[in-house]
Amino acid sequence: MILGFRMRWAIGLVMALFMVGCTAGVTKPSASDGAVAESQESATEVVAPPSSSAPEGFAQLEGTATVELVVNGERIVVEVDGSQAPLTAGNFVDLVQRGVxxxxxxHRVVREPQPFVVQGGDPQSTDPAVPVQRLGTGGFVDPDTQQKRVIPLEITPAGADQPIYSQTFEMAGQTAKPALQHTHGALAMARSQFPDSASSQFYFALADLPFLDGSYAVxxxxxxxxxxxxxxQQGDVLESAVVVEGLDNLATE
Structure with a gap:
């Protein structure tokens, strides 16, 4: 019975992931829907062709970096792994360095019926005038281009030399486990149902979440x-984020 409940719970969460943003209009994020997706204002997006080589024009992290976050006056230290996720890690470090x-x-914390994720990183949330129901729909807008930055889905299979880009493991027919998996304390990028839609929103795994492996970029x-x-708790503020080591590993275009 317990196994069956957990399986139904996992399936429900995954279904919620792909329901967020699949209809036109703003999808209100909910602390109970289990989605780690980044809500979208429109379902119209260009899906890039799958690739095994890193796309050009993005910041990349060559090696690792250490980032210190402060929440409720307490430190959280994360090690960002550019050896397995160079583009995704580079995007995060670049946004930290910019103060984003x-x-x-x-804006989203899911602990029931079982621990799931803590999600944040929507730049809109710094503005108290933005309605709560819009939180979870935003991303980083590059001040130079005035365009929202989105990055390709990037997941490296265990033992592989290169990440798979722009497709989930299921889409790619990949049977290996990812090199970076959704264990308790994993840091990963939120996205909509479109693989190449992550921008700035991220989440922490509050438990081991193997059913997300191969679908979201840790x-x-x-x-x-x-x-x-x-x-x-939902509504808590990320007071600061600082790169304390490894900034010299960031390569920007």
């Missing part, structure tokens, strides 16, 4: 302050 995450709100892990992550 300072003052953002954790790019780091909490190394200190996992208890702080586990205690985050």
């Amino acid at each position: 995450y300072d003052g953002t709100v954790f 790019f780091g892990y909490v190394t200190e302050g996992l208890d702080v992550v586990d205690a985050i």
Whole structure:
């Protein structure tokens, strides 16, 4: 009975992931729907062809970097892994360095019926005038181009030399496990049902979530302050995010 309940719970969460953003109009994020997707204002997006080579024009992290976050006055230290997720890790480090995450709100926290995720990183959440129902629909808008930055889905199979881009493992027919998996404390990118739609929103895994492996891009892990992550409540503010080591590994175009 317990196994059956967990299986139904996992299937429900995955279904919710692909329901968010699949209809036109703003989808209101909910703390109970289980989605780690980034809500979209429109279902019209260009899906890039699958690729095994890194797309050009994106920041990349060559190696690792250490980022310190402060939430409720407490430290969270994460190690971001550019060796397995160079583009995704590079995007995150670049946004941290730009100060994009300072003052953002954790707009979605899902702990029931079982621990799932803490999600934040929507730049809109720094503006108190933005309605709560819009949180979860935003991403980073590049001040140089005035366009929203989106990055390709990037997941490296265990033992592989290169990540798979722009497709889930299921789409690619990949049977290996990812090199970076959804264990408790994993840091990953939120997206809509379109593989190449992640921008700035990220989430922490509040438990081992193997059913997300191969579908969402993990790019780091909490190394200190996992208890702080586990205690985050919806509406808590990410007071600051700072790269404390490894910034010299960031290569920007």
